[in-house]
Every structure is written in structure tokens, then in C-alpha cells.
Amino acid sequence: MSGVLGIIDIWFLPVGWRDIIDVAVVTLLVYQVYRLIRGTIAVQIAFALLGLYILNVAVSALGLTTLRTLFGVVGDVFVLALIIVFAPEIRQALFLVGRNPIVRRFVATAPRQKITAEIVAALDEMSRTRMGSLIAFARSTGLRNYIESGTRIQADVERDLLVSIFWHNSPLHDGAVIVQGQKIEAARCILPVSDARELDPHLGLRHRAAIGLSERTDAFVIVTSEETGRISVAEGGKLDVGLSLGEVEARLNAAFSPDRGRTTPASGAEASSSDSAATPEA
Structure with a gap:
């Protein structure tokens, strides 16, 4: 040499x-x-x-x-x-x-607006047909443990796929769908159920699971009721029930806005005043 x-x-x-x-x-x-x-x-x-x-x-x-x-x-x-x-x-x-x-790093990724549009379109159909659903969106807190409890999918966020998952005869309709980044990571995931005593007794398991996850993490969770078709959002240990599609879209955009403030889980789960309806929800 x-x-x-x-x-x-x-x-x-x-x-x-x-x-x-x-x-x-x-x-x-x-x-x-x-x-x-x-x-x-x-x-x-x-x-x-x-x-x-x-x-x-x-x-x-x-x-x-x-x-x-x-x-x-x-x-x-x-x-x-x-x-x-x-x-x-x-x-x-x-x-x-x-x-x-x-x-x-050098290729532009799909815009967040497209994902939001697909989510809102799926919520619209599931709400109209009274199809129960539970969708959790990961933010800064990792949801790996919950993802591993379900069935891995790793697919693009699309309206038809979400509706198919939560169709009542689908083997994946029980449990939650977890969205991380721009992908549906898994379905049929098991979420922790809130045991807060001040919750409305008519809230079903999906709503309690949504609150439970938002108590333990900074995840943004959306629920549609199988009984009433109402759309609810859980964030920071608080549940807001009966939101319109426009309100859900605005909340979803704000939840993933680059300048959003850090979400601090509430010390106790709270339900909005619209939770007092006598109709039990799944």
C-alpha cells in the first residue's frame, strides 16, 4: 500500500x-x-x-x-x-x-388537513348510522403499550378504512383505533378505563376508556355513541359530549397545531353538562 x-x-x-x-x-x-x-x-x-x-x-x-x-x-x-x-x-x-x-426529511409529507378531512368524513357517516367508534390520536406521549395490545395495521388514515373497522360485524370493531403521526397504527386496542366517581353513570365503556386514556396521557380521543350517534372528545381528563362536526374539526386542528400549549392531564375527570342525558351510551 x-x-x-x-x-x-x-x-x-x-x-x-x-x-x-x-x-x-x-x-x-x-x-x-x-x-x-x-x-x-x-x-x-x-x-x-x-x-x-x-x-x-x-x-x-x-x-x-x-x-x-x-x-x-x-x-x-x-x-x-x-x-x-x-x-x-x-x-x-x-x-x-x-x-x-x-x-x-427532503420529501414533503401528506398535509395534516387531508387526515383531518378523512377523520371528519368517517365521523359524519358513523354518527349518522349510529356506529360506535373510539379513535385515539397520539401526541407527545407514546402509546406503544396500547398499540401492542391491539392488531397492527399501519395504514393510511382513510374514511372507508375507519368505517370498515368500526362496522358492527367487523372483528376489529371492539376496542380503539390508535392514530400516530399520519398512520393508523393499530385497531382493537385496549385502553384504560377511568374510575373517576364523579363521571355520569350513564356513560358507556367507550367514553370511560376515552377519558381514562386522556387522564394518563396527552392523547386526543374521539368517540361516537352507538346509542345516540353523538360525537364526544376527551382531552386532558375532560369529556365534551354532543359536539358538531365543525367543532370536532376545529378541536382536532387545534390539538395538532404547532403552537398549541402543553396539555396537562386534569386531576379528576370531568364531563360536560351535556353528559346528563338519561340515555345510556356504549
Whole structure:
């Protein structure tokens, strides 16, 4: 090796630091591609294509003119065939790259307004059809323990998905949906139930769970009643019942506003005056 960036002689081949980096990067890329397609039919296709490539090299080395011409014609569409055959894997690879935190620093994420619009649209339908629901939004306090108690989903926040989850015949409709960031992390999550004695006795389990989570964390929780269709919001240990869609939207925007104040959980859970209705709520 000569100098700081010297050259290593391997037999008759001079190997520099650029060559070492080149081989390392290619090795890493091949390994990552293998991890991506491992366990799928794409592995068999990849080995078949590798075999054809080796055969092409052998034909060229042996000087077999006819076969070389045939492989030359196939080679013209080889790249296009790779893209078509491995389209699902390429899509998945691009998705994983897009989710990388380093890449996301330079790429604009979906606006919060779109998520709010999907939530409000889902609440509108669930309220009209009296479909019970419980949606918790994580803020600064992590909800990992509660997420792990449910079924992981990690899907985009969409109206149809939320309505499908809380449909009464859905296996995921019991429990809470937890939204963290811009994703629905999990469904059928178990939340802590408030045991505050001053709560209205007609409040159902969903409302008590919403209050319970807001007592222990700074989560923002929305509930729709299966009995009345009313929409409620739990925040800081306090439950506000019978809110309009406009009020819920405003509260949701304020809850995730960059300049919002730090939410301090209340010492005791309180219910708004509209909780005094005699109708029991699920």
C-alpha cells in the first residue's frame, strides 16, 4: 500500500480504495435485494435470469454466432422484462426508501388537513348510522403499550378504512383505533378505563376508556355513541359530549397545531353538562 489512499495488488489487479467502496456498495445492494425478494417466486425468476446471463457470456466467449445473435435480440428487451417481472418488488423497494427517515426529511409529507378531512368524513357517516367508534390520536406521549395490545395495521388514515373497522360485524370493531403521526397504527386496542366517581353513570365503556386514556396521557380521543350517534372528545381528563362536526374539526386542528400549549392531564375527570342525558351510551 502506498500513501494514505494506497493501492493493494491482488495478483495482477491493482485495487484502490474506490474499488473497495464500489464492491462494498454493490454487495450491500445485492444483499438488500435478496432480503426483499426472499421467500417469493421472484427468487426463482432471479436465478433463471442469472442462468440466462451466464449462458449468454459463455456463448459470446465460445463465438457461437447464431446463439449470440439470438441472445442479442433477447437482450434488447431484457431490461423491460426485468421491470415487468419485478414490478411488485420494485414498488415495495421504493416504498421502503420513501419511508426512510433520511429521505422523508427532503420529501414533503401528506398535509395534516387531508387526515383531518378523512377523520371528519368517517365521523359524519358513523354518527349518522349510529356506529360506535373510539379513535385515539397520539401526541407527545407514546402509546406503544396500547398499540401492542391491539392488531397492527399501519395504514393510511382513510374514511372507508375507519368505517370498515368500526362496522358492527367487523372483528376489529371492539376496542380503539390508535392514530400516530399520519398512520393508523393499530385497531382493537385496549385502553384504560377511568374510575373517576364523579363521571355520569350513564356513560358507556367507550367514553370511560376515552377519558381514562386522556387522564394518563396527552392523547386526543374521539368517540361516537352507538346509542345516540353523538360525537364526544376527551382531552386532558375532560369529556365534551354532543359536539358538531365543525367543532370536532376545529378541536382536532387545534390539538395538532404547532403552537398549541402543553396539555396537562386534569386531576379528576370531568364531563360536560351535556353528559346528563338519561340515555345510556356504549
